[in-house]
Amino acid sequence: MATVFAFAEARGGELRKVALEAVTAARTLADETGGGEVHALLVGAPGIGGKAAALGAHGADVVHVCEHAGFEHANAEAGAALAAELLKRIGARAAVFPASASGRDLAPRVAAKLGVGVASDVVSVAAVGGAIHARHPSYTGKVITTLALTGTPAVIAIRPNVFTPRESARAGRVETVAPAVDPAASKVKVRETKAGSRAKLDLSEAPVIVSGGRGLKSAENFKLVEDLAAAFGNAAVGATRAVTDDGWRPHSDQIGQTGRVVSPELYVAVGISGAIQHLAGMRTSRTIVAINKDREAPIFKIADYGIVGDVFDIVPALTEAVRAARAHR
Amino acid sequence: MGATRVKIAVCIKRVPVMDVRFRIGADGKSVDETGLKYDVNDFDLWAVEAALQLKEKTGAGEVAVFSLGPDAVQEQIRKALSMGADRGVQLKAASASADPLSIARALAAELEATQWDVIFFGKVAIDTADQSVGPMVAELLGLPCVSAISALEIANGRGTAKRELEGAQEIVEFPLPVVLTVDEGLNKERLPSLKGIMAAKKKPLEVKPAQLDAGTVSVAAMELPAERAAGRIIGEGAAAVPELVRLLQTEAKVL
Ligand SMILES: Cc1cc2nc3c(=O)[nH]c(=O)nc-3n(C[C@H](O)[C@H](O)[C@H](O)COP(=O)(O)OP(=O)(O)OC[C@H]3O[C@@H](n4cnc5c(N)ncnc54)[C@H](O)[C@@H]3O)c2cc1C
Numbered sequence: 001m002a003t004v005f006a007f008a009e010a011r012g013g014e015l016r017k018v019a020l021e022a023v024t025a026a027r028t029l030a031d032e033t034g035g036g037e038v039h040a041l042l043v044g045a046p047g048i049g050g051k052a053a054a055l056g057a058h059g060a061d062v063v064h065v066c067e068h069a070g071f072e073h074a075n076a077e078a079g080a081a082l083a084a085e086l087l088k089r090i091g092a093r094a095a096v097f098p099a100s101a102s103g104r105d106l107a108p109r110v111a112a113k114l115g116v117g118v119a120s121d122v123v124s125v126a127a128v129g130g131a132i133h134a135r136h137p138s139y140t141g142k143v144i145t146t147l148a149l150t151g152t153p154a155v156i157a158i159r160p161n162v163f164t165p166r167e168s169a170r171a172g173r174v175e176t177v178a179p180a181v182d183p184a185a186s187k188v189k190v191r192e193t194k195a196g197s198r199a200k201l202d203l204s205e206a207p208v209i210v211s212g213g214r215g216l217k218s219a220e221n222f223k224l225v226e227d228l229a230a231a232f233g234n235a236a237v238g239a240t241r242a243v244t245d246d247g248w249r250p251h252s253d254q255i256g257q258t259g260r261v262v263s264p265e266l267y268v269a270v271g272i273s274g275a276i277q278h279l280a281g282m283r284t285s286r287t288i289v290a291i292n293k294d295r296e297a298p299i300f301k302i303a304d305y306g307i308v309g310d311v312f313d314i315v316p317a318l319t320e321a322v323r324a325a326r327a328h329r
Numbered sequence: 330m331g332a333t334r335v336k337i338a339v340c341i342k343r344v345p346v347m348d349v350r351f352r353i354g355a356d357g358k359s360v361d362e363t364g365l366k367y368d369v370n371d372f373d374l375w376a377v378e379a380a381l382q383l384k385e386k387t388g389a390g391e392v393a394v395f396s397l398g399p400d401a402v403q404e405q406i407r408k409a410l411s412m413g414a415d416r417g418v419q420l421k422a423a424s425a426s427a428d429p430l431s432i433a434r435a436l437a438a439e440l441e442a443t444q445w446d447v448i449f450f451g452k453v454a455i456d457t458a459d460q461s462v463g464p465m466v467a468e469l470l471g472l473p474c475v476s477a478i479s480a481l482e483i484a485n486g487r488g489t490a491k492r493e494l495e496g497a498q499e500i501v502e503f504p505l506p507v508v509l510t511v512d513e514g515l516n517k518e519r520l521p522s523l524k525g526i527m528a529a530k531k532k533p534l535e536v537k538p539a540q541l542d543a544g545t546v547s548v549a550a551m552e553l554p555a556e557r558a559a560g561r562i563i564g565e566g567a568a569a570v571p572e573l574v575r576l577l578q579t580e581a582k583v584l
């Protein structure tokens with residue numbers, strides 16, 4: 001019976017969805033390897049312990065809570081030291097981190113402290129013989145690599161939005177844990193965490209993404225994309241590099257080879273040609289819609305539903321229709 | 330950083346140019362290299378650029394580039410030299426390891442000997458996509474680390490950087506020496522000038538054996554992702570919108 005660790009990421013005093021995903025993935029792995037315990041680690045400013053219950057509800061047997069003012073912002077130095085010490089103490093077989101911006105920073109540090117490798121951006125995981133096998137997209141999504149991890153613990157960082165949070169009521173017994181090193185003494189200090197100006201739903205968590213390209217012609221016309229996203233109600237706005245290069249949208253909105261990699265349930269590409277570097281970031285979306293005036297645009301090769309025509313006619317009509325459809329549900 | 334001379338290391342990886350259809354090798358766990366072209370990993374070009382800008386701003390110093398791999402990586406080291414880096418080191422190995430910790434250990438063993446002010450990495454190598462080597466080297470050397478930076482300012486032995494989070498940004502302060510990994514948006518890399526290309530031929534490029542251990546991560550299999558069904562155009566203009574909405578509701582069930 002193997003103990004499996006999950007890092008429960010929080011920001012601004014709230015659990016992030018990826019925390020529930022990590023606990024869910026850890027629960028599945030523990031169950032597949034004989035039903036061991038899942039130990040979650042939750043760190044944050046004083047008060048964060050109040051969020052432990054949701055972790056129990058998603059399969060954590062034990063929630064180790066570390067509250068410290070020095071954990072108000074991400075603190076990878078102290079966070080990694082704490083996670084590594086806890087992993088040694090509980091003798092975890094595997095450690096699951098979210099492959100979020102913070103988790104990707106933390107997981108390799110923890111692995112290095114423990115002298116083991118790491119598999120990042122993992123989309124599925126299984127115990128195979130004595131090893132843990134983790135699949136992850138490589139070569140900009142054009143090759144899927146299965147990595148065999150033989151170290152203990154097997155450290156993996158899971159791609160957001162892939163492991164759907166699943167309820168699985170467990171005790172979620174809270175244990176208070178002290179920092180392994182003083183969080184206030186970290187050499188690197190996050191001075192400020194600025195919430196994004198418009199992104200309410202983040203690209204990595206949104207079930208629907210409406211993305212705009214150069215076909216929109218100007219920054220102002222992104223209003224069309226934002227209105228369509230608002231009509232869906234559960235959508236985030238993305239962009240191509242052509243658009244972020246021109247400063248119409250911030251770089252953090254860029255989807256593609258050198259931007260964000262997303263796999264929403266629905267991806268709507270508005271005025272996007274479908275360059276290979278853009279496809280690298282969105283080709284695993286479940287359903288793809290493309291609107292482009294050029295019938296030969298490469299985006300149509302991978303779009304489940306394509307409409308040929310002018311975005312300035314089609315998008316407002318689609319926004320109205322989506323609004324109406326949702327109103328009638 | 331010392332009064333004037335700044336010492337900067339940049340780790341760069343040789344990666345395939347991605348605009349091809351990859352084929353899986355006969356062993357089922359490698360990419361068939363036939364016909365592939367190679368270049369410096371995108372993020373590492375921005376790391377080189379950041380290093381050059383820092384040296385230029387400081388006035389004097391050294392930018393050294395390190396690449397672990399077979400002799401072919403000398404081509405990528407030369408490219409960095411032609412952009413303006415001062416010297417290169419190849420850590421010779423038949424191939425890189427699938428374990429980022431093995432690579433990190435080999436790089437750290439080499440980097441350890443020098444007091445660097447900044448060691449730059451790319452955020453991620455776009456072939457293996459581990460996003461791990463930089464922070465691992467920092468841990469091994471006991472250095473502070475800021476990963477995935479998209480803005481950077483360094484002055485008087487301290488620095489400030491910006492990191493993109495999901496729907497937020499972090500403003501981070503750090504002391505030198507430091508390990509930084511570079512995200513897109515930090516800069517645009519310069520193109521090597523003809524003069525730079527000529528000068529690069531005479532710059533020192535040292536070759537040393539890499540101390541590469543077996544590690545605890547290996548490739549069990551590689552496969553091509555499932556192909557998407559061929560695209561389908563359902564109509565033209567705003568007239569096609571009702572049909573799209575119907576398909577989203579009944580077929581895709583996302584609305
Ligand atoms: C190393 C490297 C990395 C890169 N990384 C990325 C990345 O991460 N993400 C990314 O997106 N790109 C990336 N790129 C850039 C990529 O190659 C393309 O240049 C970019 O994706 C094109 O963006 P676009 O589709 O908005 O613009 P375009 O290619 O200019 O396409 C605009 C489209 O809009 C259509 N259009 C124009 N007007 C209308 C209208 N009125 N109605 C309907 N349709 C209209 C046109 O037919 C055209 O298809 C990268 C490139 C390189 C070399």
Ligand SMILES: Nc1ncnc2c1ncn2[C@@H]1O[C@H](COP(=O)(O)O)[C@@H](O)[C@H]1O
Nearest residue numbers: 340341397450451453454459460461462
């Ligand atoms: N073989 C290598 N030689 C030199 N640097 C490397 C090598 N592999 C990775 N790196 C560096 O580590 C970064 C992250 O790589 P990875 O963790 O593999 O995604 C790269 O952008 C490079 O800066």
